[in-house]
Amino acid sequence: MIEIHGLSKSYGSVRALDGLELTLAGGPVGLLGPNGAGKTTLIKLLLGLLEPDAGSATIAGQDPTTPAGRRALRASVGYMPESDCLIPRMNGVELVTTLGRLSGLTATDALTRAHEVLDYVGLDEARYRIADDYSTGMKQRLKLAQALVHDPALLLLDEPTNGLDPKGRREMLELVHDLGHAQEKNILLCSHLLPDVEATCRDVVVLKQGRVTLTGAIEELTGADGRGFELELDGELAPFEAALAADGIALRRERDGRRTVELPAGARDADVLFALAARHEVRILALRERRATLEQVFLAGLGREERP
Numbered sequence: 001m002i003e004i005h006g007l008s009k010s011y012g013s014v015r016a017l018d019g020l021e022l023t024l025a026g027g028p029v030g031l032l033g034p035n036g037a038g039k040t041t042l043i044k045l046l047l048g049l050l051e052p053d054a055g056s057a058t059i060a061g062q063d064p065t066t067p068a069g070r071r072a073l074r075a076s077v078g079y080m081p082e083s084d085c086l087i088p089r090m091n092g093v094e095l096v097t098t099l100g101r102l103s104g105l106t107a108t109d110a111l112t113r114a115h116e117v118l119d120y121v122g123l124d125e126a127r128y129r130i131a132d133d134y135s136t137g138m139k140q141r142l143k144l145a146q147a148l149v150h151d152p153a154l155l156l157l158d159e160p161t162n163g164l165d166p167k168g169r170r171e172m173l174e175l176v177h178d179l180g181h182a183q184e185k186n187i188l189l190c191s192h193l194l195p196d197v198e199a200t201c202r203d204v205v206v207l208k209q210g211r212v213t214l215t216g217a218i219e220e221l222t223g224a225d226g227r228g229f230e231l232e233l234d235g236e237l238a239p240f241e242a243a244l245a246a247d248g249i250a251l252r253r254e255r256d257g258r259r260t261v262e263l264p265a266g267a268r269d270a271d272v273l274f275a276l277a278a279r280h281e282v283r284i285l286a287l288r289e290r291r292a293t294l295e296q297v298f299l300a301g302l303g304r305e306e307r308p
Contacts, residue, residue, distance in 0.1 A: 001026045001045065001186045002155050006055035008210075009041050016041040019055065020238065028047055028180030030197030030218075032298055033207035039190050040082075042207070047079060060154045064263035075104040078147035082158040082190075085143060092118055092127040092134075096146050103150035112289040117145040121175060137168035144175065154186045155179065161196055169196075176200045198294045206301040214301030221297045228290035229270060231259045235282035243276045260290060 007020040016038045033039050044050040046057055048064030056063075060076040063069035087095055093114050100110030118127045121141040126134065131142055140160060147155055160176060161169040177200045179185040191197055198218060199203060206214040214221070231251075233240070241251045247263045249272070261273065270287060277284050 001061050002057070002188065002215055004055070004057045004193040007036075007042075007044060007045065007052055007057055008054040009050060009052050014212055017045070017052075020207075020211060022205065022215070024188070024203075024205070026186040027203060028176075028185070028201040029205040030201035031190040032192070032194065032197060032204060032205070035192075037207040038210040039207055040158070041210075043079075043158060043188075043190060044280045046156070047077070060152075060161065068102055074102065075150060078103075078150065078155045080143045080147040080155070080157045081158055082162055084139065085146075086131050086139065088132060089130060091130050092123055092142055092145075095142065096149050099146040100149040102260055103152075104226075105150055111252075113149045113151070114145075116241060117148045120148070122171070123192050123283035124182050124308075130245075136163045137165070140164060140168070140172060141175075144172070148179075154188070156188050156190075158190045159192070160189070161191070161193065194294045204294070204297075206298060208302050209244045214297070216295075218294060222294060228260065229273070229284065230286075230288045230290055231261060231273075231284060232286035233259060233277075233282055233287055235277075236280070237282065240277060240282040243280055246277070247272065284287055 002022065002024040004020050004022040007017050009017045016036075020038070020042070031039055031042070041050065044066055045052055046059045047243060048070040051065065056065075059073065062072045062076065065071060087098065090098065093111070096114035097107075097110045100113055101107065115127070118124055121144050123138060123141055123145065126138060126239065131139065132302065134142060140162070144157075147157070161172050164172060164269060164275070173196060176187065176189065180187045180200055180202070187201070188198060189201055201218060203217050204215070204221065205212060237251075244251050244261065249261055252260050254260060263270065263272070274284060274285070276282075
């Protein structure tokens with residue numbers, strides 16, 4: 001859905017993107033990076049709102065540097081910007097219908113689709129209210145509706161939970177997850193909130209100083225190494241812990257009360273845990289492989305050495 005080669009963009013002496021190389025096949029992808037990493041610049045370049053200094057990019061098969069490509073993008077890409085983009089004094093259905101027309105829909109189709117997407121995002125009862133009077137959460141839902149109205153092949157969502165309270169944030173994340181997983185939409189989600197990306201995306205791209213430092217499937221990047229486990233136990237634990245220690249296995253109690261173990265380097269599986277537990281009459285109620293958090297993966301990506 002997105003292919004980028006050598007993409008560069010500078011603002012005076014500040015280099016926002018530095019020979020960026022990136023290929024995204026599709027699905028829900030999170031775009032992460034610290035402030036100044038180039039995330040917003042990348043989105044604007046993909047939409048044709050900025051001209052690159054060097055390199056090339058195609059999005060949904062279109063070249064955003066040409067007038068024909070930018071016109072075609074309106075029909076194939078839905079964009080939910082971070083800042084307000086509402087037309088004053090329009091009600092919800094008027095605004096979504098108008099933006100549907102700008103995306104290439106006929107008047108009839110735009111109106112029909114506007115009602116459908118407003119129902120989907122939960123604004124069915126507020127569709128005839130002036131959007132200026134919407135709450136922050138309602139405005140975010142309205143921005144998502146206008147991005148969806150023309151059923152685009154790709155959604156660019158820039159900080160969709162920005163300014164939302166916990167309930168509104170959870171509801172927005174449920175919508176984004178449904179779009180990316182149940183409806184199998186291609187999504188590029190730009191966010192500084194790692195839990196939002198982890199809750200909605202399959203893949204992640206980490207930018208630092210205008211370059212990609214990490215990319216891949218979240219499931220693989222946070223995958224367990226096969227040696228660390230979380231345990232839920234029942235029984236007399238002192239003899240069990242002593243037996244583990246004798247075999248070079250340390251049983252630790254974390255601050256939140258969880259118990260974790262790290263198997264020795266030569267251990268091939270967790271069978272030794274079950275054998276020792278049975279010998280000392282301890283029940284293993286649950287055994288889960290310990291995984292890295294997306295935050296750990298993100299920080300590791302930022303810590304990688306840059307090319308000269």
